[in-house]
Amino acid sequence: MIPHSLSSMYRTFYEISPDLICILDEKGIILDINKHMLEHLGYTTDEVIGRSCFDFIVGDSQITALNGFKEMMEKGIGPQIEIEIIRKNKQSIFGLCKGALIPNEFSSKRSYIITIRDISILKQTLQRAHIAEEQADKRYADLKSAHDDLLALEKKYRNLYEHAPDLLRTINLDGVILDCNESYAQNLGYAKEEIIGKSISDHISEKSCNTLSDGIEEWKKTGKISNLEIWLKRKDGTIFPTLISGTSLYDENGNVIGRTVSLRDITDIHDAKMKMEQDQEKINEQYSELKKTHELLSVAEQKFRSLYDTSPDMMRTIDVNGLIVDCNDSYASNLGHEKNDILGKSIFEHSAEQSIPQLVDIFNSWKKGIDIKNKEIWFKRKNGTIFPCLLSATTFCHGDKILGSNTVIKDITELYEARKTIEENQSHIKEQYEKLCQVEKSKEEFITMMTHELKTPLVPIIGYVDLLLTESFGTLTEEQKKKLRLIRTNSQYLTNLISDMLDVQKIDLGQLKLTMNRNNLQEIMLQAIEGIRPDIEKRGITLSTNLQPDLFYVCDKLRMIQVINNVLYNALDFCPINTGNISVKLYLDGTNYRIIIKDNGVGMLKDNLEKVFVKFYQIDTSVTREHGGSGLGLAVCKGIVEMHHGKIWAHSDGLGKGTEIHISLSAV
Template identity: 35%
Template sequence: MILNFSSYHFKILALALCLGIVPTSVLGGILIFDNLNSNTSKLENELVLSTTNAANGYSEWIFEHVRQLEGISSDKQLISETNHMINSDENSPEHFFANFNLETKIGSELEKNPNFLEILICDTDGNVFFTSDISLPNVSQKNESHFQNALSGKIGISDVFLANKSLKNKFGVYENNLPTMLISSPIIGDVGIIGVLTARVDLSSPSSFSFAELDYRSVDSYVVNDENYFVATPKFLETELQKPELKLLASNPLSGEIIDIIQNYNDKGTNVNLIGYSNYNGDEVIGSIFPIEGTDMLYVVEINKNEAFIDIIQLQIFLYSSIGVLFSLIVSISLYFTSNLVTPIKKLKDVTHKVTEGNLDVVIDTKGKGEIHDLSDSFSSMVSSLKESRSLQAQAESKYRNLYEKSPALHRTVNTEGIILDCNESYAKRFGIPKNEIVGTSIFEHVSPEHTEYMKSVFEDWKNSGNVFDTEIWFKTKDGEKFPGLISVNNLYDTNGKLIGSNTLIQDISDFYKTLEAQEERKNVEQEMQQVKHLNKQKDEFLSIVSHELRTPLIPIKGNCEILLDKNFADQLTDDQRKFVESIVSNSKRLDVLIDKILLAQKLDLNKYQFSMSDVNATNLINDIFQSYNSLMKQKNIQFVNSIKDIPKVFCDENALHEVLTNLINNATEFVPPENGMIEVGANTKDGMVEFFVKDNGIGISKEKQERIFDKFYQLDSTHTRTHGGLGLGLAICQKLVKGMDGNIRVMSEEGKGTTFYFSLRSNV
């Protein structure tokens, strides 16, 4: 298994370690501390007790010797012989025997107690007069403390000192430096103290009871003097080894300072050292020290430190190994979890990352059992449904994209800066700009300049409210074409719900406007039509009013004249009066004619004139006209020529033809010269048409005037001093009537020579 170490591994490991090791350590610590406490106090007690016992034992052992010495000194024979020795001459036989008896006595005493190395007797002045060892120098004991003590009646005990000479020890072996002490007891005779008995005692071989007994394998107990010299130790009881000079030194484990523990004991009275120190053998020990009463010696008990604290060490070892095992267990478990929990989780996490990044094509290992498997399974199905929904979304997006892209409506996507981020084909096409040139430009560039300010306010409103719906804006294409559009937005928000832009829909409503304009135009036309109709109606009414109102006053005028001209009154009028009345009648009739003309011209203008077409015998018509004009022409001295020959019947309205002819004839009479005036009326047949003409020898019409003579109210003579009257309606009426009968009218004229009007009408014959 390859482990990819991730932070999870370390986290789990750390957690496990915290959960496992820390409590164990604490528990262990508490155990050790408790154990240490109970152990050390027990140890201390044991040590102190055994040291005290041993010291007491050793002391007892020494006093046994003292008691023995007292027994010897109080022996009557010894006292007696001592008296003899003191009170007899040195060379006397009495002295000699006494000495001999003492030797015997002491010799037996020495045999009884092998620890007594030698015995000497001195007088009260300290002079030695008897010694068991002849090699002993005769040294005055006078200044020795043990002697002084004995002399005062007590037992005197000297300090420990080395023998300084070869002495046989307990085992019969000679030693040079045996530790010894001198014990003195007074010899009391009848008269008081007569001498002092002193024995040298071998201190190195105490009886076994006096050694400390402790339940430790490494117990070491020995007696030292206060100058750190070995006095006795069980180790040396059965050996001939030279006893070492002992240094009971302890090194402070913290500061490394060397402490002389005997000095330390003397100074501070501390008799137990559990911290440990190096003993004379170099061993690491703990120890206890206690003074031996009545001597300058001390008793020391030591135990190997390791052994002494074996429980605690074992506990420590157990604890450390437990922690080790625990650690290994935890690491193993962590690794197990790493491979079985973290690794799948990590894989799942990696997959999650991929999914987050949008990669849904991930393989999820759903092998295994348990929650991880369930999680993987759920995640797998989640990814599947995500895939599915993504696919649906993609389809929807694609559909939307197509809708957006292919929509005939104009779409664009803008941000809140008004920059176009995207647009559809319709948009690009409508504005006549390639899409890539549109993207990145400002929306205001597409707005008709006079609408820019309004657009800005709409845009600001949108940013504040998020609302734009069917707002009308005028746009401008690249070609400068302006068109109206309705803007609606579909807002875009980020995940925090902040407005970031919009999909804008623009409905091009120029067609609507065109329709509207067309409708308006139609409406206007209809209105105009209505107005025209109304005007026409008014004109019709005007026509009726004019004819009625103008003609009505004429009726009584003419009627009164006719009464006057009636035969009943004929005789009552003078000739002049008759002429006046007749003038009134004729002028009334002229007024009638004028009214008729106005009405006719109006009718023709409004196409109200109803032509009743029929085949008309024009020859007869013209003949009748000639008849009626005859007298007038004679009166005006005009030569009136009728050059009509046989012409076929003409298809026309008879009244209209009559009107045209009489109009032209009347017109001609206006312009012919007063003398030798001539008017000719005739007709020619040509291509199924009959062309009539009215010719005069009048003043003629200039070319430019010829073009306008058929205009209504056009006056040939428009000067202020016009000599020719009329409303200027005659020729206009003629043209309208001829054209109304499918004919043509034209003029041929030369100024000063005359004018000829031609008009042609259809002939069905």
């Protein structure tokens, strides 16, 4: 249980949070809502609690919200989506929505927390930008001074554009690429000269053509594209996923002249789908007249300023002393500060204590001219909470003089949590694997012990039966002898079964020992045949042999006799009594010795040929089998043959057409 004081603290944070927050059940019914969301939408608690959250979502946002809700239920955390919400006064707002499962070990019912950030103010930013453009003309009394200032400013933002880790490109109204940064060219495998003037469709994978067309239509209607997933195609034909965000570019008269597009490579974090920052087109033309230069650079400054301020990533600009001289809205909002409270402060004030030594090293490296890219730093919010980020910094200069650095900061909280979860899962899997190994070892030790214990009493049983059959203790009747022979036969079968179990166990554990000597394969075959001949004659089965003499092979003689013996008994079991035929063939085939034992028994289906060598497998048959069958004999044969680096397999033309067992041993 959560302590009352801690629960109260969470409740207070829930109520006073600047975000719009509500709690949903598994069906999307609103269970709770914070005061800020009620006031923002103009509803009372009674008008909201118990209603479906989808009642307050309008337009195409309902499909987006439904898909996001399903993903949140499946994964425990939903994607960040943009939705349109209707207020009570029928006006709508746009918000960035994110949801996650609320862990509750005391209840089987699942509930979800949803946070919504109002982004309607972004639309107002464009209006303020136009006002700022009008005021810009009045801001510069001295054109020469303004020219110098704007050159430095243009160079700063140009540097940001060129060295941004994201892929940036600028296109005209026809989709022709006018400019791109180094990251775009390098990631696609082209030189810049090969890109400029080409259509954007040349760099789009076929799977994303329709998506891009829809995105262009959206841009024509709304003037922007936001977080659209597009697969790009490199020069070598490979493709990779990106998140594309774009905004319209306007000339000094307010006419749309093209679009600036930012593409973020999401190959490694494709599921995360982080928002892409808006970017700006290249302006690097030479101007013959000072006034014309001033006007063009003013336009460039406004465009790059818009990119900087509205980027979804956190950005800040520092001087050579590590003081923050500028930051964007995302930086201020993520850290919980007002912009005016940030400017003039040291970069170390916004870093978690644990990352300050590392940040000092990074800052010193930057001052020495070392590039800073994707350094993991923990940041600290105004409320004291900390979160992980990737920090990349670029330097901007005026002439040879370093003015400061532009820094791009990406929040990797979700990636960090995912990595932590993977590490925990790997640890759990390793622990389970070790337990399974221990169980397997215990099982193997138990089987070995039991087979030895079962075999021990059989030795005196067979010995005393043999002694009784010699009639050393008195004359026996024929019925008594018959029963004693039955006892001996079954005791011997049980002994063989236990031996097979021990052999299989040793083979599985790699503990079966072989005594390797040079032996005559014909003699091994004959010795195995003589051992089974009484049983063959007893069943009235015809045995024919074709054994090539003088074939010598380095092997364990007793184990090879065991293999032939097992295969012969297997053939004997499935042969019809009095009409059965077994043929045994041994010959040299090129560089291999071949042994084929064929019977005219019940045969097998093609699907069962491989299974007969699997432990405990038995073919379903109505043939009476005097020797029974454990399904271990052929498995032992396979293990012994393979330990001799040979092969064994079965062949049959079908049911009722007999079976052949083939053994191949290398003669080299």
